[in-house]
Each structure stands twice: as C-alpha cells, then as structure tokens.
Amino acid sequence: MKGVEFKPKLFETLKNYSRANLMTDVMAGVIVGIVALPLAIAFGIASGVSPEKGIITAIVAGFIVSFLGGSKVQIGGPTGAFIVIIYGIIQQYGIEGLMVATMMAGVLLVLLGVFKLGTIIKFIPYPIIVGFTSGIALTIFTTQIADVFGLRFGDEKVPGDFIGKWMLYARHFDTVNWWNVAVSIVSIVVIALTPRLSRKMPGSLVAIVLVTAGVYFLKMYGGVDCIDTIGDRFSIKSQLPEAAVPSLNWEAVKNLFPVAITIAVLGAIESLLSATVADGVIGDRHDSNTELIAQGIANIASPVLGGIPATGAIARTMTNINNGGRSPVAGIVHAVVLLLILLFLMPLAQYIPMACLAGVLVVVSYNMSGWRVFKGLLRNPKSDVVVLLMTFFLTVIFDLTVAIEVGLVIACVLFMKRVMETTEISVITDEIDPNKESDMEMHEEHLAVPDGVEVYEINGPYFFGIATKFEEIMARLGDRPKIRIIRMRKVPFIDSTGIHNLTTFCEMSQKENIHLILSGVNPQVHAVLEKAGFYEMLGKENICSNINEALDVARKELNG
Incomplete structure (x- = not known):
C-alpha cells in the first residue's frame, strides 16, 4: 500500500x-x-x-x-x-x-x-x-x-464478575x-x-x-x-x-x-x-x-x-x-x-x-x-x-x-473543557495597544477603534464548544454596532460547528444590516473559510490579513 x-x-x-x-x-x-x-x-x-x-x-x-x-x-x-x-x-x-x-x-x-x-x-x-x-x-x-x-x-460455577x-x-x-x-x-x-x-x-x-x-x-x-x-x-x-x-x-x-x-x-x-x-x-x-x-x-x-x-x-x-x-x-x-x-x-x-x-x-x-x-x-x-x-x-x-x-x-x-477554558473571547470598543499586538504595523502609538465599530478577539481554537460561548457573548452584549470585526489571528483551526456558527452569525448580522469583517485569518483557517463559501458571503475584501486592513475597510464603510 x-x-x-x-x-x-x-x-x-x-x-x-x-x-x-x-x-x-x-x-x-x-x-x-x-x-x-x-x-x-x-x-x-x-x-x-x-x-x-x-x-x-x-x-x-x-x-x-x-x-x-x-x-x-x-x-x-x-x-x-x-x-x-x-x-x-x-x-x-x-x-x-x-x-x-x-x-x-x-x-x-x-x-x-x-x-x-x-x-x-x-x-x-x-x-x-x-x-x-x-x-x-x-x-x-x-x-x-x-x-x-x-x-x-461443589456444583456452583464461578461467576465472571x-x-x-x-x-x-x-x-x-x-x-x-x-x-x-x-x-x-x-x-x-x-x-x-x-x-x-x-x-x-x-x-x-x-x-x-x-x-x-x-x-x-x-x-x-x-x-x-x-x-x-x-x-x-x-x-x-x-x-x-x-x-x-x-x-x-x-x-x-x-x-x-x-x-x-x-x-x-x-x-x-x-x-x-x-x-x-x-x-x-x-x-x-x-x-x-x-x-x-x-x-x-x-x-x-x-x-x-x-x-x-x-x-x-x-x-x-x-x-x-x-x-x-x-x-x-x-x-x-x-x-x-x-x-x-x-x-x-x-x-x-x-x-x-x-x-x-x-x-x-x-x-x-x-x-x-x-x-x-x-x-x-x-x-x-x-x-x-x-x-x-x-x-x-x-x-x-x-x-x-x-x-x-x-x-x-x-x-x-x-480535554475539551480545558481547551474551552483556555480559549478567550474579548470585546474592544475604544483603542488597540500596538505594544500588545503582533499582526499590525507598529508606527502608530495607539490604534483607535472608530465609533460604531466593535472588535471581537478570539484567542484559541474555534470549535463547537467555543462557538456556543461566542454566541452567548453576542446575546449578552445585546448592542447593535454598525460594523463588527472578528479578529482571528490566534485561532489555529476551525471545525465544522465553528463554521456553521460563524455562517449563522454572518447571516444574522446581514439581516440586522451590520457589516462583518474578519481579521488576521491564518492560511489554514483562510483555506477552510474559502471552501465554506465565505468569499461569496462576505466578499473577499472583508477577509483581511491584519487589524490595520480591517480598520481601513471599516472606515471606508462608515464614510461610504
């Protein structure tokens, strides 16, 4: 063979x-x-x-x-x-x-x-x-x-248990x-x-x-x-x-x-x-x-x-x-x-x-x-x-x-419980400190997040347990920004449940007229998303390699 x-x-x-x-x-x-x-x-x-x-x-x-x-x-x-x-x-x-x-x-x-x-x-x-x-x-x-x-x-048989x-x-x-x-x-x-x-x-x-x-x-x-x-x-x-x-x-x-x-x-x-x-x-x-x-x-x-x-x-x-x-x-x-x-x-x-x-x-x-x-x-x-x-x-x-x-x-x-506990989801609404970042250009002191934009950072694998956790955070926030940036630079892989969850989230955002941008997607996850049809759903320009690009797209959308 x-x-x-x-x-x-x-x-x-x-x-x-x-x-x-x-x-x-x-x-x-x-x-x-x-x-x-x-x-x-x-x-x-x-x-x-x-x-x-x-x-x-x-x-x-x-x-x-x-x-x-x-x-x-x-x-x-x-x-x-x-x-x-x-x-x-x-x-x-x-x-x-x-x-x-x-x-x-x-x-x-x-x-x-x-x-x-x-x-x-x-x-x-x-x-x-x-x-x-x-x-x-x-x-x-x-x-x-x-x-x-x-x-x-005597005549008793030895039990197996x-x-x-x-x-x-x-x-x-x-x-x-x-x-x-x-x-x-x-x-x-x-x-x-x-x-x-x-x-x-x-x-x-x-x-x-x-x-x-x-x-x-x-x-x-x-x-x-x-x-x-x-x-x-x-x-x-x-x-x-x-x-x-x-x-x-x-x-x-x-x-x-x-x-x-x-x-x-x-x-x-x-x-x-x-x-x-x-x-x-x-x-x-x-x-x-x-x-x-x-x-x-x-x-x-x-x-x-x-x-x-x-x-x-x-x-x-x-x-x-x-x-x-x-x-x-x-x-x-x-x-x-x-x-x-x-x-x-x-x-x-x-x-x-x-x-x-x-x-x-x-x-x-x-x-x-x-x-x-x-x-x-x-x-x-x-x-x-x-x-x-x-x-x-x-x-x-x-x-x-x-x-x-x-x-x-x-x-x-x-094991999955421990992975879930190590995966964090955070929300940024004001500014990003470049000293703590690895996927952005370092010439700016602080990168401001425009009004009407929210940045969601997923730190860890995006599989079925985290997909549910992400949904819960969205429901708890309850707000309706004009643009959502999902930052995935620290997502090493995404499974089918994560894709389904992200697809549902994209569809819901579109119904609510909320523009969705993906940032920092690594090549492996990028390939999975492309096969899943995210280019057609979001548009290729909305899947960015780093947060600078994502914020530029967000600003153009706000000014557009």
Whole structure:
C-alpha cells in the first residue's frame, strides 16, 4: 500500500551484526525463554484455557513480534492485562468466539499501523492507563483467591464478575485447604527473596521448581494428596496444534466487535508503552507503526495456531535488556527455546501445583497494580482523579471494555473543557495597544477603534464548544454596532460547528444590516473559510490579513 512505512528492526540490525552480538542475543533469548515459561503457563490457565495455549501464544507471538516488529528488544506474548478479557469472552462466546475476537483485534492493530496512528495511541491520558492497569491487577488477584486458599465450590460455577466472585468465596470459605495456603505463601516468599540472591535468576521459575519438587515429595512420601496440580485439571499436549480458522458470520463479528476494539486498544497501549520504556534504557527509538502492524499479524496468527491474544510484555522485555539482548534475534531465540520446552519438557508441567501458579500471579498482580503511582495520582487535579477512579472502578466492577470506552469519553470531554477554558473571547470598543499586538504595523502609538465599530478577539481554537460561548457573548452584549470585526489571528483551526456558527452569525448580522469583517485569518483557517463559501458571503475584501486592513475597510464603510 502506498505510503505505508513498514520497516522491521530485525533487517536493520542484521546489516552490522557480528558473532559477538549473536552470542549475547542467544544467551539473553535463552534466559527470557526460561522466564517466560511459568508466566505463559500461569496466564494461560488464569485466562480459562489450557497451559499449552499460553506457551503457544508466547512462541507464535514472540517470534512474529521480534521478526517483524519496530523495536529491537520487544518481547511479545501473553500478558496479565488480557486475563480478564479472555476469561469473559470464553464464558460468553466460547473458544471460537475468542479466536474471532482476537483475529479481529489483529486486523484493527494492522490498520492502526497502516494508517500511521501509532503515535496517537501514546497520547491516551496517563490516569486512564493507571486506572485500568490497577483495576486489572485487582481483578487478577481476585481470580486467584480460590487457588490460593484451595476453596471448593461443589456444583456452583464461578461467576465472571468481581462482586459475584467475592460473594462465592465468602459462602465457601469454610472449605479452606491450608496446604494450598502454605504452598502459595512459600511461592510468594521465594519469588520475593530470589532477586536478593541473584538478579539473573527469575524468581517465578525458582519458586515453581522448588515448590513443585517439594509438593511432589509430599505426595509421594508424605501422604499429602490434597494439593491440586496442573495435571489434576488439564490434559497437557506436547505438540503444536493444527492450524484452524474459525467460522465467521456477521452476527458473531457484530457482537464481538466492541471486545475486539478493547483487545486492540489494550494491546496497542501495552506494546507501545513497553517499547517506549525499552527505548529509554537502550537509547534507541522504536517505530510505533511497524510495531503495531507486527502486533496485529501476531494476533491474527496466534488464534489460528491455538493461541490467545498477545502484546508486548514489559517484564520480559526488561529481562531481555538486562541480560544483554540488543536485537530482535534474542526474541526469536526466546520463541525457539519455548518451542523446544513445549515439545520435549511439557509433560513435567503436570506436576506444578495450582497454588504455586496462584502465588506467581499474586506477585504479578502486585507488581502490576502500581499502587504507589495510583496513590500519587490522587493528589493531582480533580478531573484527573475522576478519570482515574472512574476507570478503576469500571474495570473492577464491570469489565475492561466498558472501562476503556467510558474512560476515553471522559478524558476527551475533560480535554475539551480545558481547551474551552483556555480559549478567550474579548470585546474592544475604544483603542488597540500596538505594544500588545503582533499582526499590525507598529508606527502608530495607539490604534483607535472608530465609533460604531466593535472588535471581537478570539484567542484559541474555534470549535463547537467555543462557538456556543461566542454566541452567548453576542446575546449578552445585546448592542447593535454598525460594523463588527472578528479578529482571528490566534485561532489555529476551525471545525465544522465553528463554521456553521460563524455562517449563522454572518447571516444574522446581514439581516440586522451590520457589516462583518474578519481579521488576521491564518492560511489554514483562510483555506477552510474559502471552501465554506465565505468569499461569496462576505466578499473577499472583508477577509483581511491584519487589524490595520480591517480598520481601513471599516472606515471606508462608515464614510461610504
């Protein structure tokens, strides 16, 4: 497509690639692959799918994002942010619905990149990002309570909503399995202590290896058989599934489109934030649009091969950087490592205790919550606090789709309110001080405004909110001068509502025999007004480049 800029970083970095670079990237890729293993399994299970689906996602998305992406060090795969969305989709639409929604989201991501909207995604307000990230963290924590405490619900199905889950937990809290609690606590403690001993070793992997070994011996030699493992709940397959394309129909596409938008927006935000953070560490600059196209292709391919939604994973990306990864080769190696683990070592995953994975996800949710940042934002202006809390509570109580939609609408409304507050409209009836002006000749001490002439200064964008404000000022003044000069030197743009308002104002002025002159119109606004027919309505001579010309025209009209 003409104009599409698709420049994967892999091909750029391979131009000056050396054997030393390869060795460093291979080591980083192996470590990242090992780190990604427990997280991929945990995210898969928490999302309501089988463990291998999480690993397949990390393999497929990890390879495509590194091969085609716009960042040198981005690692793609399943993330905690998608757990809530995926779980809800599966409950309502099943696995096939998830496949359709993920592929639609992939197409949307590709379109965002093709139409060069990558930079716009970065301007989503920070309170919205923190609000739904913290909300997701609390929701993930909530989903793990049952496994942390080993609760039994009998024939009752776990509700999808936040309040319903806690009500179910409260009713069945007498079924607590203290062995599960001990396993979860030990897992959390190991993860917390591992960085103090070695920053190279992933705490989640250390916890899974140690706790799984301990639980295995307890079951074999200690007579403890009340600790559920992955093998007790899932049948694990050590193979890549055959490619399958879901059946598409208009009804399914229509119902799943809002969910697909949520997946796409969340995926775009998370991947570009991760890439931006990585840029700051390695001193590089990613290509946002190329990254979005790669993320889109990854999300189209992942469900076809049995995976779930994926995006850039900031924790794994930082692990890659900290272990020396400096090119997409490290991400490709990480995908190969996970593929080998899936094919040859996956049966061992059946011994991993569910309570241990729950402990891993509790730590993930804690790190994701960013409670210190959340607390700090509560000291910001009230409008930001409203957006933050609204997004947070909507994410927790309803779902992420509603939270993102409402949060963005609120943020846009508040933005427009702030723009309106910064745009001023003033009325000048006596004289203009040249020392405060920029669009007039400076040889006059003061420029007198003739009797019967009023000058209206608009300082800021002339869009629909300001158009109404301008009308209110006109109505409040209530006077009828012979000539009105609308000074637009500080109007950077005008929208369709502003044009409509200005047109109506011109027509009203003409009916009242009030002559209207526009002054200081910049080239961009001038072009818009010309297309809208203002030359024909006012006459070309009444659209002036500066206030001197406008006042000269006014004087001629008064003397005419």
